[in-house]
Amino acid sequence: RRVHGQEMLGVRTASSKIGRRIYVTGFFKGYGGRLSSTVTVAPPTPPHNPATERKMTALELQHLARKGKKIAMVTAYDYPSARQVESAGFEIVLVGDSVGMVVLGYDTTLPVTMDDMIHHCKAVRRGAPSRFIVGDMPFGSYEDGPKEGLRNALRLVKEAGVDAVKLEGGQSRVEIVKKLVDSGIAVMGHIGLTPQGIGVLGGFRAQG
Numbered sequence: 001r002r003v004h005g006q007e008m009l010g011v012r013t014a015s016s017k018i019g020r021r022i023y024v025t026g027f028f029k030g031y032g033g034r035l036s037s038t039v040t041v042a043p044p045t046p047p048h049n050p051a052t053e054r055k056m057t058a059l060e061l062q063h064l065a066r067k068g069k070k071i072a073m074v075t076a077y078d079y080p081s082a083r084q085v086e087s088a089g090f091e092i093v094l095v096g097d098s099v100g101m102v103v104l105g106y107d108t109t110l111p112v113t114m115d116d117m118i119h120h121c122k123a124v125r126r127g128a129p130s131r132f133i134v135g136d137m138p139f140g141s142y143e144d145g146p147k148e149g150l151r152n153a154l155r156l157v158k159e160a161g162v163d164a165v166k167l168e169g170g171q172s173r174v175e176i177v178k179k180l181v182d183s184g185i186a187v188m189g190h191i192g193l194t195p196q197g198i199g200v201l202g203g204f205r206a207q208g
Contacts (some may be wrong), residue, residue: 054130055129055130056091056092056130056131056132056163057132057163058132058163058164058186060132061091061092061132064091071091071092072090072091072092073090073091073092073093073094073134074090074092074093074094075093075094075095075096075098076093076094076095076124076127076128077095077096077099077102077103077120077123077124078103078120078123078124078127079123079124079126079127080127081124081127082123082124082125082126082127082128082131083127083128085127085128085131086127086128086129086130086131090131091131091132092131092132092133092134093124093128093131093132093133093134094134094136094166095117095120095121095124095133095134095135095136095162096136096166097109097112097117097136097137097138097139098136099112099116099117099120100112100116103120104116109138109139110139112138112139113138114138114141114152114155114156116138117135117136117137117138117156117160118155118156118159118160121133121135121156121160121161121162122159122160122161125160125161125162132163132164133161133162133163133164134162134163134164134165134166134188135156135160135162135164135165135166136165136166136167137149137152137153137156137165137166137167137168142167142173142176145175145176146175146176146178146179146180147179149167149176149179149180150179150180150183150185153165153180153183153185154183154185157185163186164185164186164187164188165180165185165186165187165188166187166188166189166190167187167189167190168190169190170189173189177189
């Protein structure tokens with residue numbers, strides 16, 4: 001081997017008891033002897049093991065928030081992506097109605113149906129069984145009021161296995177959110193830029 005331009009004739013290594021330092025002795029041509037150096041090696045980070053991972057819940061997320069821990073959320077639409085999310089250990093996975101634009105080729109999120117969302121949420125749940133899955137309520141699935149919203153939210157929970165649902169809007173959605181929470185369904189709010197309101201907003205523009 002050559003190290004720093006010098007040919008190394010031999011090397012002996014020995015690890016310390018704590019396994020963090022490696023002492024290297026090399027014999028080099030041109031130096032008339034041997035040189036010794038110490039290399040500090042950081043201990044390896046234990047790999048994330050989904051098989052032993054505890055199921056992420058709303059209670060666990062609240063616990064992390066109270067402790068000031070960072071919580072990461074990422075979007076996934078299919079099984080392969082969800083497998084990567086599971087392996088990386090992200091806390092929350094959002095299956096957004098943006099699947100319509102990212103995967104299904106629509107110009108907006110408006111054409112996305114409940115069946116579309118259930119299909120993709122089921123795939124993500126299979127790929128990320130221990131993550132907290134949030135399923136988007138598509139346009140037209142809750143606008144008619146709490147009763148319709150509950151019926152469709154129950155489909156996402158029962159058929160797709162999501163842990164929470166997400167819906168767009170602020171004050172106008174309070175009654176729907178209360179109905180869902182009172183029925184045992186966790187809800188994630190979505191304010192600011194609301195793509196389902198593109199017809200009123202006139203385009204994707206920054207809000208607030």
